[in-house]
Amino acid sequence: MIRRLLLLPALALCTLAAAAEPWTLDTLMQRLADRAGGRVNFIERKYIAILDEPVVSTGQMSFTPPGRLERQTVTPKPETMVLDGDRLSIRREGRELDLRLRDYPEAAAFIDSIRGTLAGDRQALERRFLLSLGGDATAWWLDLLPRDGKLAELVLRIHIEGQGGHIRSVEILQGDGDRSVMTLEPADAAQPPA
Amino acid sequence: MSRRPVIIAVWLLILALCIGNVFRTRFTADLSAFLPRSPTEEQALLVDLLRDGMVSRLLLVGVRGGTAAERAAVSNAMTSAMHVDPRFLSVTNGASGHSEADRAWVFGNRYLLSPAVDPEHFTDAGLYQAISHTLDLLASSAGLMVKPLLARDPTAETLAVLDSFTGGSQPARHDGVWASADGERALLIATTRAPGSDTDGQEAAIQAVRDAFGEARATHGSPEMQVLMTGPGVFAVDARETIRSEIKRLSLIGSALIITLLLLIYRSFAALALGLAPVVTGALAGILAVSLAFGEVHGITLGFGITLIGEAIDYAIYYFVQGAARAHDAFWRTIRLGVITSLCGFGALLLSGFPGLAQLGTYSMAGLLAAVLTTRFVLPALTPEGFRARDVAPLGRWLSRPVLALTRLRWPALALAVAAAALLWQQREHLWHHQLSALSPIPVEAQQLDALLRADLGAPDTRFLVVTTGASAEDALEQAEALAPTLTTLQTAGQIAAFDSPARLLPSLHTQQARRDALPPPEELRRRLEQATETLPLKAARLEGFISDVTTAREGPLLAPSSLEGTGIGLGLEAMLIRQGDHWRALLPLSSPRGSEGLKDLDAERIGQAVADASVPQTVFIDLARESQRMYATYLREAWTAALAGVAAIVVVLLATLRSLGRVLRLVLPLTAAVLVITALVVLSGERLTLLHLVGMLLVGAVGSNYALFFVTADPADGLPEPETLASLLIANLTTLCGFGVLALSSVPVMHAIGVIVGPGAILALGFSAMFASRPRHVAGRS
Numbered sequence: 001m002i003r004r005l006l007l008l009p010a011l012a013l014c015t016l017a018a019a020a021e022p023w024t025l026d027t028l029m030q031r032l033a034d035r036a037g038g039r040v041n042f043i044e045r046k047y048i049a050i051l052d053e054p055v056v057s058t059g060q061m062s063f064t065p066p067g068r069l070e071r072q073t074v075t076p077k078p079e080t081m082v083l084d085g086d087r088l089s090i091r092r093e094g095r096e097l098d099l100r101l102r103d104y105p106e107a108a109a110f111i112d113s114i115r116g117t118l119a120g121d122r123q124a125l126e127r128r129f130l131l132s133l134g135g136d137a138t139a140w141w142l143d144l145l146p147r148d149g150k151l152a153e154l155v156l157r158i159h160i161e162g163q164g165g166h167i168r169s170v171e172i173l174q175g176d177g178d179r180s181v182m183t184l185e186p187a188d189a190a191q192p193p194a
Numbered sequence: 195m196s197r198r199p200v201i202i203a204v205w206l207l208i209l210a211l212c213i214g215n216v217f218r219t220r221f222t223a224d225l226s227a228f229l230p231r232s233p234t235e236e237q238a239l240l241v242d243l244l245r246d247g248m249v250s251r252l253l254l255v256g257v258r259g260g261t262a263a264e265r266a267a268v269s270n271a272m273t274s275a276m277h278v279d280p281r282f283l284s285v286t287n288g289a290s291g292h293s294e295a296d297r298a299w300v301f302g303n304r305y306l307l308s309p310a311v312d313p314e315h316f317t318d319a320g321l322y323q324a325i326s327h328t329l330d331l332l333a334s335s336a337g338l339m340v341k342p343l344l345a346r347d348p349t350a351e352t353l354a355v356l357d358s359f360t361g362g363s364q365p366a367r368h369d370g371v372w373a374s375a376d377g378e379r380a381l382l383i384a385t386t387r388a389p390g391s392d393t394d395g396q397e398a399a400i401q402a403v404r405d406a407f408g409e410a411r412a413t414h415g416s417p418e419m420q421v422l423m424t425g426p427g428v429f430a431v432d433a434r435e436t437i438r439s440e441i442k443r444l445s446l447i448g449s450a451l452i453i454t455l456l457l458l459i460y461r462s463f464a465a466l467a468l469g470l471a472p473v474v475t476g477a478l479a480g481i482l483a484v485s486l487a488f489g490e491v492h493g494i495t496l497g498f499g500i501t502l503i504g505e506a507i508d509y510a511i512y513y514f515v516q517g518a519a520r521a522h523d524a525f526w527r528t529i530r531l532g533v534i535t536s537l538c539g540f541g542a543l544l545l546s547g548f549p550g551l552a553q554l555g556t557y558s559m560a561g562l563l564a565a566v567l568t569t570r571f572v573l574p575a576l577t578p579e580g581f582r583a584r585d586v587a588p589l590g591r592w593l594s595r596p597v598l599a600l601t602r603l604r605w606p607a608l609a610l611a612v613a614a615a616a617l618l619w620q621q622r623e624h625l626w627h628h629q630l631s632a633l634s635p636i637p638v639e640a641q642q643l644d645a646l647l648r649a650d651l652g653a654p655d656t657r658f659l660v661v662t663t664g665a666s667a668e669d670a671l672e673q674a675e676a677l678a679p680t681l682t683t684l685q686t687a688g689q690i691a692a693f694d695s696p697a698r699l700l701p702s703l704h705t706q707q708a709r710r711d712a713l714p715p716p717e718e719l720r721r722r723l724e725q726a727t728e729t730l731p732l733k734a735a736r737l738e739g740f741i742s743d744v745t746t747a748r749e750g751p752l753l754a755p756s757s758l759e760g761t762g763i764g765l766g767l768e769a770m771l772i773r774q775g776d777h778w779r780a781l782l783p784l785s786s787p788r789g790s791e792g793l794k795d796l797d798a799e800r801i802g803q804a805v806a807d808a809s810v811p812q813t814v815f816i817d818l819a820r821e822s823q824r825m826y827a828t829y830l831r832e833a834w835t836a837a838l839a840g841v842a843a844i845v846v847v848l849l850a851t852l853r854s855l856g857r858v859l860r861l862v863l864p865l866t867a868a869v870l871v872i873t874a875l876v877v878l879s880g881e882r883l884t885l886l887h888l889v890g891m892l893l894v895g896a897v898g899s900n901y902a903l904f905f906v907t908a909d910p911a912d913g914l915p916e917p918e919t920l921a922s923l924l925i926a927n928l929t930t931l932c933g934f935g936v937l938a939l940s941s942v943p944v945m946h947a948i949g950v951i952v953g954p955g956a957i958l959a960l961g962f963s964a965m966f967a968s969r970p971r972h973v974a975g976r977s
Contacts, residue, residue: 044333046332046337048332048341050736051329051731051732052731052732052733053731055329055330055332055337055731057334073334076329076330077330077331077333079335081335090335092335092336178341
């Protein structure tokens with residue numbers, strides 16, 4: 001990790017040379033903030049040690065700045081999860097569950113990472129994670145390392161890849177060694193704009 | 195007069211005995227004395243629940259003020275302190291620590307508890323389906339919860355059990371503890387060890403909550419923080435406090451008024467002291483009689499003591515004022531008849547199924563008898579030679595003019611009585627209060643706080659219950675299980691939103707046995723798992739933990755109620771599976787379906803029919819609100835019967851003694867008129883009548899009959915009672931007004947109702963008696 005951190009200025013210099021605009025965290029955050037909102041299709045694969053194959057779920061996700069994230073799973077079982085400010089509600093198999101995020105600090109930190117990235121909110125991200133950026137505007141990656149030991153028991157690292165203001169994939173390495181990879185692609189192309 | 199010292203000695207001895215008894219007597223103030231003695235099965239259950247059930251032990255606590263973090267810290271500190279306090283069976287504030295133990299218990303016993311376990315579930319196909327379902331769960335947001343259990347619980351039984359447990363919604367959580375929706379109050383629920391009917395125990399528990407709060411605030415909070423409490427126990431304690439302080443206050447006011455009045459009239463402390471002797475004797479004898487007959491004395495009965503002052507002091511007044519003037523025998527004859535009619539009136543209360551009312555009857559009868567015996571035998575002995583009360587004949591002579599004037603108002607008075615009767619008849623549908631709560635002294639603010647905290651906590655709505663009774667816990671649980679299909683059908687049809695059952699927390703042994711029998715032996719399970727997981731990503735080889743857990747469950751013991759002790763689940767079970775004497779009751783609360791505008795009422799008739807059709811033995815559907823209304827209606831009917839019986843007895847006694855229908859009519863007519871007019875006035879003032887108003891009416895008759903008797907038995911030649919008699923009647927009337935009148939000011943409905951009827955009613959009774967009962971010369975001459 002440290003090596004990567006050290007590499008960061010060098011990479012930044014490279015991109016500075018390559019593009020008219022320097023590729024820095026601030027630039028990325030600005031691009032993400034500009035692009036915030038809209039719908040994406042997702043495929044999530046959870047790799048679990050005890051299973052021979054990952055469990056896969058697919059659906060759509062949409063983000064409305066500053067704080068509303070909706071995730072609609074289509075397969076294998078329909079489920080709707082809405083995160084709005086501090087409220088998390090989950091609807092599955094005709095049942096509804098309402099939670100307050102602040103009651104679940106670990107989950108909150110984790111969700112904040114996704115939301116912060118989507119919103120391009122560097123401050124929110126840096127409150128909980130050490131950030132490191134690599135690549136250039138056409139192919140970048142962002143690593144999030146938890147600052148808090150308790151959070152690290154749950155999440156070892158979050159690795160995000162993207163292109164310009166789009167996020168392409170989010171990989172979460174969990175404390176128990178299992179990991180999940182979510183790949184995203186814009187749904188707008190397939191659907192007429194709302 | 196050689197008997198004098200003996201009489202005084204005997205009297206003092208009796209007084210000493212009575213006083214000694216007062217110190218031994220247990221005084222209560224809980225309103226269960228106003229619940230019936232010989233109720234129907236549903237009512238017995240209601241009374242049990244109100245008195246001792248889990249519902250009666252619930253204390254809902256709120257903490258407000260300070261910051262959210264301070265409230266959470268105080269809530270946690272209070273919970274820890276109360277957790278080790280023997281006065282509480284349980285305390286919960288929503289902090290997750292407790293449910294961890296419950297989860298472990300559920301996980302350990304999942305194969306006996308899970309409703310999904312049957313032979314089908316453990317076939318190749320069943321296992322395939324269950325494990326696929328779990329893998330789907332793994333992909334969902336619940337994945338984090340399922341994953342740690344996967345290797346040992348691949349069929350997700352733990353989740354199935356926990357799902358079946360969650361009845362209602364839980365309150366919101368702030369900083370890890372329960373809080374109101376707006377976050378302003380931290381919330382706790384405690385169950386007291388003392389049953390709701392043990393007011394002392396409840397008071398101690400409430401104090402323990404206050405102490406725990408005080409300490410927690412000192413170390414974790416800030417001074418502006420406050421604790422709020424509600425629950426049946428809080429109500430009982432507050433009610434007792436209200437009754438106590440009101441009795442004290444009103445007795446003082448009433449006594450002060452009466453003493454002032456008597457001093458004004460007698461102008462002698464000696465006469466005053468003598469006059470109070472029968473009152474004190476009567477009150478003490480009343481307490482003795484009640485504590486002997488009932489084992490305890492209700493605060494309200496005691497409050498009634500004030501009213502007895504009003505009655506008992508009359509005899510002394512009559513004695514001092516009239517005794518000298520009237521022929522000795524004639525005087526005592528009239529008094530005796532008055533006492534007998536009063537006894538008939540009070541005796542009617544003894545027939546009541548209300549222990550509270552029967553106490554009032556006993557108290558009044560014993561008190562009255564003691565007072566009149568004291569007047570008859572002790573007062574003459576106590577009175578010093580040559581003592582003469584101030585002559586009030588001038589007052590009486592002055593009074594005869596207005597009394598004569600009154601007789602001219604007969605016809606208007608009669609018209610007034612008829613109008614009152616007409617009004618009451620016309621209003622007959624709306625006269626009576628139909629709620630048992632009409633007798634409850636709980637102030638509106640306390641009821642509002644109760645509603646607030648209950649809403650905050652989403653405390654269970656325990657209005658609708660299905661109750662099934664069995665000879666053993668096993669029977670009750672099996673019966674509860676037998677009811678489940680019917681209730682599920684009602685739920686599917688939208689008739690009820692949900693139901694809860696003790697059999698979910700603890701299945702019957704029968705069901706547990708069936709589940710245990712459904713578990714295959716290890717080799718068989720391993721073989722089936724291999725088949726089931728062939729196409730699944732989770733292979734049998736990784737599920738040895740599951741196989742060994744199933745094997746343990748196959749060979750382990752079944753669960754009894756005692757296996758839940760110390761868990762939160764055990765508390766839930768205790769609330770729904772109750773041992774009563776030699777039988778067990780399972781309570782299945784139903785929740786009302788949610789309509790477009792809040793909660794809808796259940797279709798009680800349809801549900802009652804469905805429950806009856808299930809033909810599970812000893813099972814009833816109960817709507818507690820309706821049941822308590824019905825219970826109240828029963829009392830009211832009973833009280834009516836008792837009152838009518840009392841009136842009939844009085845009429846019979848009068849007929850037998852006076853031997854003249856005309857005279858009896860002249861006696862009964864003014865009293866009836868007085869009752870009608872005062873009742874109509876109370877109704878016009880917007881009050882709804884309760885049982886206690888009816889008791890008040892009976893008292894108007896009992897007190898008023900004395901007045902009327904003096905008029906009726908007055909020397910016919912003279913037409914009007916002696917001036918002394920007139921004066922004594924007025925004085926007696928004023929003392930009655932003082933004694934009962936102050937009761938009307940009480941905020942305790944029971945006392946208010948009696949006061950508001952008897953105070954003014956007594957004046958009317960005297961006025962009407964003067965109009966109808968006397969036969970002044972000029973009227974007699976004209977007719």
